[in-house]
Amino acid sequence: MIRPILVRRDRVVPATQAVAFVVGIAAALALGLILLWTSGHNPAEVYERMFDSAFVGTDSLARTLERATPLALTGLAVAVAGSMGLWNIGAEGQMMAGATVATGVAMTADGLPGPLLIAVMVVAGVAGGMVLMLGPALARSHLGVSEIITTLMLVYVAIRVVEWLETGPWKDPASHGFAVIEPVPEQASLPGLFGRANVGTLIALGLLIVFSLAVSRTAWGYELRLSGSSPNTARYAGISLSRKVLTALLLSGGIAGLAGAVQLTGSATRLESGLSNGYGFAGIIVAALALMRPSGVAVAAVVFGGVQVGGQSIQTLGVSSAISDILQAMILFGALVAAVFFNYRVRWTGPAGESLVDEPEEADMAAEGA
């Protein structure tokens, strides 16, 4: 029987990445044809609307960037932890924690001038994200408790805390009985760029550049990558693994918290339990599309943001939101499958003579009688 196996590529070439990406999305769109036909839509029209509304014209681009900004920040948060082989899947909650602390600061310091207040709120956002991450980070670095579970569980804690604040202590007295928190001060709004895009996009871009360089070009990033790729070798090189785990997770939480503050001062008007809007969870997909590399997050976030914007606008053509969601999911699925082929290629094996297990690790040899 001839069957395909995946073989790790010796070398990752940008051109193959682009090709794989395009092929993956094209395959998803091709499958989407069936979906649209059977649900009685004109695929050409739907796809055209989808693309135009996300990428053609400044308004469309602005909408996509507005979506891509929180996705880029939460994606970066996940990727920073991912560079070391850690999974922060609680960016959703850290985002909320960041926005909560930033709101608290805005309430007490609402006399500050705009730029200063925004700066203070952003710092507060980072602190909030880090505080929520502190428990999972310490538990992971010192006790080996899986950060995957702890970060996820705290998402719900963070959202419930905001709900409690909404209905209790922070309930806006001027809200006529509605359970909402008062809006952030007028002067604490990030300046707009064009269309609906605001300066938050530039903050995200700046951070992406800083972290891309930090991970690929600094001694700190080298240690991070070495610790993630081969923990024993890192120990051998004199790197303290627990300290690296702690800093990587805290930074990850801090970036997600910053995403909350940027969202609060950017697109949102006030802290509410829906502020994080799934951006934190979507950040996991963004980071996975970027293969956990900060340098890839920008592209992945724009693609993801564009798919969301396009998916929304096709509903004006009568495509139901369910069909739209399925289509969006298929496109992201295609892109994720394509991402596998950035690192692997398919090889067909014949029945005879070829090994089932292709690469015998040295570990195999060393395991003999060890």
Added chain:
Amino acid sequence: MASSGADYAVWLRGIEKQFPGVIACAGADLRVRPGTIHALLGENGAGKTTMVNVLAGVYRPDAGEVWVNGQQHQFQSPADAIAAGVGMVYQEFRLVPTLTVAENIVLGAAPGLLRTAEIVERVAELSAAYGMAADPTRPVWQLSMGERQRVEILKSLWRNASVLVMDEPTAVLTPGEAAELGSTLRAMAEEGRSVIYISHKLDQVVAFCDEATVLRQGKTAATVDNLQDVDLTKLAEMMVGTSGGGNVDRPPPRDRGPEVLSLQNIGSLNDRGLPALIDINMTVHSGEIVGIVGVSGNGQKELAEVITGLRRPTQGRVALKEQDVTGASPGDRYRLGLAYVPEDRLGVGLAPKMSVVDNAVVRSYKSQRRGLMLVMDRCVEFCQILVERFGVRVGRLNDPIAGLSGGNLQRLLLGRELAEQPAVLVAAQPTRGLDVQGVAAIQSHLVEQRANGVGVLLISEDLDELQALSDVLLVMYEGRVVGEYPPDVTPRSILGSAMAGNPPT
């Protein structure tokens, strides 16, 4: 001599298996008669695991024949091998901790309809028949290592295996459990089943087994039809044997320099928390090679780790250049002049998925900084110098090192460790698995370092290499140094006795 496999329970004939950069088997034979317990011996990397994985259908051989119970097979998968009657008990157990003993045993081989009570009863009968106490209803996570091993054996018996392969079975057992295992295996053999027993513990091999095959460098080096006629010494000698290595000219004796490494009363535990090193005292002087002789698993790995700071000793003191480093980190020890070529190169010394450059600067990246940034040009330059000086054959420096052959990996690793002129080099199995050229290159580097005044601790299983290169040999057995010998005038038989735990007095 039979010309077909009909007389044997297992006949692996002329097995060849090559992996990128490593020849694991080069025409090895293994013949196991029915109803016997057959020891498969050999140093690490000799091809034992590859041979049994061929038998278990995990690897397909490049050449050679596989016969089981008189029939030739071409296994496409482990399932084929199981169907042919081969049972495999790996060192790392393959059990589902949350399932019960009975569930684990029938997993994948359950009768169509799961009648739990009946299965439990049959499992209980099976374990009673072989004297293996195991409560079928208990979840596996509650069991001791010895009990889990029984479950693995029962799994094979449930599938009616006629050949049971056990890889290093007593490594996880207490002495009492090991003795029980011996009688279980004997009961199976008396029924006509065969057992292939891989172990380094020679005393157990002699106690448990009937016959033996010794592999060396992927070939069958010796077969023993009756283990009762062979003494431990002889067996130890056969295992380490000669590699044809040691082709480097013996360096002329020279005056020893000052003491650069010393261990005092070192004790340490292994990963399972059992004593691995007991009261070790040794010194290495500048400009000498101290060779550590011993069958693998007698504390060599732990010794290297304690010296390099990767394992904490439970007692004693480690000194580098007369400075106490017992509590120092691996990085601090490196900066004080301790270089280390670890046994598990890809797991401990190198990061396989990272680039050649990234791997070259594992030790020195901190000195390639300007401010916070790593200066990539300097890293690349540093890497290029290593590659040229040590003759590493590489493609692109930015490609992952996983694509390099074993010899080139080792050249890169050794080059990196020697780049900043250490005072002490700990080299664990530095030539294992390398081709002839690679062996010669690494050996001549070791000799060169000795001439440069480096104190070398050479841990190896190749007696030829040790005798050719070392200035003094220390024999390790069960965590102790049991003898110190001059390398050139000590007969093999004396070293063999010491390695088997009976140093001549």
